[in-house]
Amino acid sequence: MLPSDDPVRRSRGRPVEDSLLEAAWLYYVEEWNQSRIADRLAVSRATIVNYLQQAREQGYVELRVDLAVFNRQRLSVALRERFGLAAALVVPGQSASLSSVALAAARYCPDFVEPGDVLGVSWGETIYEMAERMLPRVIADLTVVQMVGSMPSPYIFTSEGCSTNVALKLSGRVMNLYAPAALSSPEAAAILRDEPLIRQHFTLLETMRKAIFAVGSMDAESHVVRSGIATLEDVEDYARNGAVGVLCGRFIDASGTHVEGALDDRMIGVTPDRLAGLAAGMLVASGPDRAPAMRGALAAGYVTHLVTDEPTAEAVLELAD
Structure with a gap:
């Protein structure tokens, strides 16, 4: 002392x-x-x-969030009751704030993970910032697995960067997916999926117990558009087939069901249904424009733990009625 x-x-x-x-x-x-x-x-x-x-x-x-206290907040109670969540951390404030949500998730994430977990991590600005702002903690025998293939990105964050940073902060092993998120043709994607290294990665993903993921919107600023995975015309085509947002690089409808389309046969990564039945799934998202996708993920039961902010929570609950 x-x-x-x-x-x-x-x-x-x-x-x-x-x-x-x-x-x-x-x-x-x-x-x-x-x-x-x-x-x-x-x-x-x-x-x-x-x-x-x-x-x-x-x-x-280390500053830690007492989730038991935040679970008593009005919007947290409403979200947990409406969607059967184990926990909902709603950042106070009248403005949507990706940075605040990422920081809240960073403080909470180490308590979400347990020794021996196989943790799937998706990609996105919120996930990247969460990983950047996490405090170091040792989680014994932790394996972090990249769920979505890599992609050229105009952003500072990448899919492999998100999984690597989470593993570094929690002293875990990282298993990155050494493949593009989308290939030029279905034939090329099929050949790559059959590679032993890629098959081994997906076998590991079958053992995944928990996942941390974000969702994307359906506009020109969507990450799948700006990264070059999809064109705006592709997004509009998926929307005509009922898609309301993006989850792990795939399009989902209002019930969280995977909406298949022209891009899917060219993609390398998990499909949304892989998130069903996990021990726990943490959705980290901010922005009312993501509310439809969030609502879909929540309705499908992919989410057990939610981190968001007040305006986004309000938007999700309005859609849930």
């Missing part, structure tokens, strides 16, 4: 990490204010703010 009341000692000449650890201890354990800690360490208050930020980012201090 670090001393708390000895004379002021200057931090000059001490390793920075020592000062960082002392600042974190005094602030989070002994509940000193930042100004008092700055005086104690003979540094500026801005330096203390930086120390505390580093302590969180490096995993020396």
Whole structure:
């Protein structure tokens, strides 16, 4: 235990990490204010703010979400009752915020996973940011499996990046899918699916116990359009056949059923029905434009744990009536 009341000692000449650890201890354990800690360490208050930020980012201090408390929130109760969820974490606030939802999922995710899990991870901006903002934690014997093939992307995030980052943060093994999400022809996709490495990957996906995934919208800004998997004309064609959104790169209708179309025979990745019957499935999503896809995933029973925000939760519940 670090001393708390000895004379002021200057931090000059001490390793920075020592000062960082002392600042974190005094602030989070002994509940000193930042100004008092700055005086104690003979540094500026801005330096203390930086120390505390580093302590969180490096995993020396972990802030955890008490899901039992958030489950009592009005919208959480409504979502859990309507869709039979085990948990619904609804981020407070009047504006939809992907960043806030990703941060909430990052704080909750390590408690969602258990030792020995085989965890499937999809792709998307929310999933990528969640992984980036997770605090390190060791989950014993964890295997993280990429559920959707790789794709050229105008974004910083990639499918393999999402699964790799989750595995790194939780000290798990990562099994990435070494294949494109969509090939040029059904024949090329069939040949690739028959490759031993790809067949081995899908065999592993059959052992998946839990999954973390997002959903996409049906407009020109949809990730499947901007990544080049589908054209806007493709999306419109799927919409005419009842699709309301995208899940794991596939189109689903309002009941969560996979809507098959021209693209499916060219794709490499799980189909939505693989998410049925898992021990747990976490949907992380923000934005009323994703509400129809979210509602479909919820109605199909793919979701046991939901992380979203107030405006998006309201939009989902309005569709559920």
